[in-house]
Amino acid sequence: MDAERICRQKKDRLLLLRHARQCPVRDDSCEATRHCRVMRELWVHIDACCAQDCEYPHCMSSRMVLCHFYGCADAECKVCAPVRAKKKS
Numbered sequence: 013m014d015a016e017r018i019c020r021q022k023k024d025r026l027l028l029l030r031h032a033r034q035c036p037v038r039d040d041s042c043e044a045t046r047h048c049r050v051m052r053e054l055w056v057h058i059d060a061c062c063a064q065d066c067e068y069p070h071c072m073s074s075r076m077v078l079c080h081f082y083g084c085a086d087a088e089c090k091v092c093a094p095v096r097a098k099k100k101s
Contacts, residue, residue, distance in 0.1 A: 022077045022091045029055065029074060030095065 032051030035042055042048035057068050058075060066072055077091070084092040 019090045022080075023094055025070075025074060025077050026081055026091065026095045027098065029078065 028045060028047050028051045031044060032048050033055055035044065035048055035052070037048065038052075040049050045051075054068075054070055054074060057071060058078075061068065061071055061075070063071075066075075081092050081095065087093060
């Protein structure tokens with residue numbers, strides 16, 4: 013898998029997670045993304061998960077990208093900068 017695709021997937025995951033965390037819709041009627049409910053369920057899992065080898069779908073990859081995002085200080089990071097820019101708008 014090429015670096016651009018991996019970067020885009022990480023950025024997309026961050027955007028989905030951020031949306032799900034903030035979305036006021038609590039059923040399957042969210043029109044912003046079809047992944048909202050699944051991402052909300054993932055957040056519930058992530059908030060309680062401590063496993064270093066968790067097999068819950070998307071747990072480890074999401075935790076890794078969130079860890080990077082929260083610790084990233086690179087204003088030009090190809091994963092984090094677009095997410096931060098979208099947050100400000």
